[in-house]
Amino acid sequence: MNAQEIKPRQLQRLACLYVRQSTLQQVLENRESTARQYALRDRAIALGWIAERIVVLDQDLGHSGTSASDRVGFQRLVAEVGLGKVGLVLGLEVSRLARSSSDWHHLLEICALTGTLILDEDGLYDPATFNDRLLLGLKGTMSEAELYILRARLLGGILNKARRAELKLHLPIGFCYTEDNRVVLDPDKQAQATIKLLFQTFRRTGTASATVRAFRQQNLAFPRRLSKGVHKGELVWNDMRHDDVLRVLHNPVYAGAFVFGRTRTNKTADGKIHIVALAQEEWQVMIKDAHPAYISWEEYEGHLSQLRANSQAYTPKHLNPPREGPALLQGLVICGQCGERMTVRYHQRGGQRVVPDYVCQKAGISAGTAPCQRFLGRDLDAAIGQVLLEMLTPALVNQVLQWHAELCSQLSEAEHLRQMEVERAQYAADLAGRRFMRVDPDNRLVADLLEAEWNAKLRDLASAQQALAQQQQQQESEVSRKESEQMSQMLEQFPRFWNDPTTPVRERKRILRLVVSDVTVLKTTCLTAHIRFVGGATRSIEVALPPAFAQSRLTPVQTLAEIDRLLNDYRDSQVAVQMNKAGYKTFAGLSFTTSLVSALRRKHGLKDFYSRKLAEGWVSAEELARQLNVTGATIYRWQQRKLLEGVSYDERGSCLFRPLQTPLTSQARGRKKS
Structure with missing residues (x-):
């Protein structure tokens, strides 16, 4: 198109000069290209546009042209063209306006509808004419292909270098590069020891969370390398976090492998970038034993398997790791009716999980029906523990x-x-x-x-x-x-270790899983448990069902008899102390208190200590004072001097006194008064 074909109505509109560089580095270093783009303003003036009608859109300096979603300047340009306010669009070349054919042809379509011209360094074009539009379309296609070719060349060089394990990548903590770009273990011995301890602790505890807790309990710090600032590259030590453990366990570099292309990056229509982790068989490059390692490849794969088993979203048929709850058979119980694994529910008392229930609820949740089975796990856990003690080898x-x-x-x-x-x-x-x-x-x-x-x-x-x-x-x-000597006598010491209340529940579970594979339980008139051991042997036991709820809340007759006997000599608070010393518990397994003793006494019609003493003839201080014609204070003073026998019947120190068998002589009364 010739300059003479420009129409007056196009000259009356705006001339929009679009300026773009792909990166901020190009903006700072490739200044000649930017200057050439701004120089197109003189071309617009030469074509007849006045300076006041020339608008420069340079908001997209430092933005790639592969998409229009994050380019504010290009979006404004398209909007102005669509409103018919623009008569001329200026760009140094098609690649400055767009690197995407969809964005480029969308702009051409709008320009053709509104009669907007396009100017680049080679000439002036009218998208409404076939020849110009065909030429502009070819330029757009070539611009997009050029970007693909440049990117393919760069990626090809990177991939070729990665296949030789010579590509310099960001190393995780515990590794560093030498001057000749070889990967070696961090020369900081504390950093090396910390990474090794992390792997050892994970193998011992089985979970990433337990590893973090172990480091916190030992007051051990975890290293991080600063990535920016004046101290870039230096090691700093802080508390370990859960994501630190997961990052180390998932990274194959610690197994001595060079890996490239573990993720795939996708960009959606709205310009957002999504990074997707690929499966191991989809990694572009993986070279084992490429540099020194902290663990073997087999250990690395074992850690990943353990993490998959620990995932709450993953429900394997095999065991999940032992946790802190008191349910001994957590993850081991199989429903005897449907064959599904049973889950654990806890009854809380005093803010602590103390009584486990085993519930088969998977089918019930999906179908909206009642659980297959549900039973109290306390007696079953105790029976399995007894079997373990009997099977000790x-x-x-x-x-x-x-x-x-x-x-x-x-x-x-x-x-x-x-x-x-x-x-x-x-x-x-x-x-x-x-x-x-x-x-x-x-x-x-x-x-x-x-x-x-x-x-x-x-x-x-x-x-x-x-x-x-x-x-x-x-x-x-x-x-x-x-001590080692005690451990050598484990056959005798193990029952004490197992029954020791200070033994962590997690350790009991770990020991049990060394022997027991699973336990299938069927609830009828009793609990029938079929135990399958790790070696393939089996054993069946029967466990009586706990009594009904109403019966389970009844105090045993022996306990009431002991309370009745103690009330002859003690008040309620003292009875509670004596019962706890003797090892008695309430129906709920709790210790006795003053209020509990008082409630049981009233409920079962037992006389309290005060009533029993009155029935034996003991009298109050006031009554004895009337008999002796003295004051109540005198009676308590005589008791302190052990001239009268008295017992306290409440917490305030009020007393009952044994009645006098013979009247006091005047001489004795005089001594008492003195």
């Missing part, structure tokens, strides 16, 4: 001994880490001290700053030393309770 003892050795190794590794933390704090304090000593004393501004830094490092050192001393004391007390 030397093989199980050896397994527990291995667990003890692993525990000692974990404690030793944790202590080594804390010692290295103290060494790091000592070095930082010494360095700060040397800096302070070298400063000019007259330069008080610098001296004060260095002195404050030295004091802060000394406080950090004191905190690290204190934490080390506390943990050493705790570890010594724990190890002293598990």
Whole structure:
């Protein structure tokens, strides 16, 4: 199209100059291209547009042209063209306006409808004419193909370098590059020991959350490498987080593998970027044993399998990891009616989960029906524990001994880490001290700053030393309770360990899973449990159903008889103390209190201590004072001098007195008065 064919109505509209660079680096370094784009303004003036009608749209500097969703300037251009306000669109080349054929042809369609012209460095075009539109369409297609070719070349070079394991990628914590770009373990020994302890703790506990708790209980920090700022690349130590553990466990670099292309990046129509993790067989490059490792590849795959089993969204047929709840058979019980695994529900008392119920509710939830089976798990857990004690074998003892050795190794590794933390704090304090000593004393501004830094490092050192001393004391007390000589006699000691109330429930579950594969339970007139052991052996037991709810809340006759006997000599609060000393419990398994004793006494018609003493002839202080013609205060004073026998019947100290068998002589009364 020639400049003479420009119509007056087009000159009366705006001339929009669109300026774009793909990246901020190009904006800063490739300034010549930007200057050439701004120079198109002179072309518009030469074609007849006045300067006031020329609008420069440069809001998209630093934005890619692959999509129009995040380009404010291009969206404004399309809107102005669609409203018929633009007579000429200027761009250095088609690639500056759009790298997408859909965006480019959409702009051409609107320009053709509104009679808007397009100008680039090569010439002037009218999208309403066939020849110009065909040429512009070809240019748009070539611009899009050019971007694809450039990207393919770059990605091809990256992929070719990755296939030789020479591509330099971001390394996780615990690794670093040498000067010749080789991957090696971090030279910081504390960082290495922390990563190794993380893997050991996960294998011991079985879950990422338990690993975090173990580090927190041991007061162990976790390293992170700063990615920006003046201290970029330095290690900092903070509390471990759950995502730190997951990031380490999922990363194959720790198994010595070079991996490239583990994710796929997609961009939706709204411009949002979605990153999708790919399965291992879809990774573009995976080279095992490419550099030093913390764990083997088999251990890495075992960790991933354990994490998949721990996932709440994943419901495997095999076992889920033992947790803190008191249900001993959590994850092991199979319904004897439908064959599904039964879940656990707890009754809470005092904010704690104390009584488990096993429920088969999967089919009931999906069909809206009642559960197949539901029964109290307390008696069943106790029966399975008794079977375990009866089935104790030397093989199980050896397994527990291995667990003890692993525990000692974990404690030793944790202590080594804390010692290295103290060494790091000592070095930082010494360095700060040397800096302070070298400063000019007259330069008080610098001296004060260095002195404050030295004091802060000394406080950090004191905190690290204190934490080390506390943990050493705790570890010594724990190890002293598990001496090697006692562990060698596990056949005799194991029942005591199993029944010890201080033994963690999680450890009981772990021991049980070494022996028992699953337990199928059928509820009829009793609970019939079929136990399948790990070696393939089976055993069936029957467990009586607990009494009905009304009966379970009745106090045993023996307990009432003991309360009745104690009321002859004690008041309610003292009876509660004596019952607890004797080991009696309420129907709910709780200890006795004054209010409970009083309620049981009233409910069962038992006389209280006061009534029993009155029936025996004991009298109150007021009545005895009337008999002796003295005041009540005199009676209590005589009791303190042990001239009268009295017993307290309430918490205020009120007493009943044994009646006098013979009248007091005047001489005795005189001694008492004196």
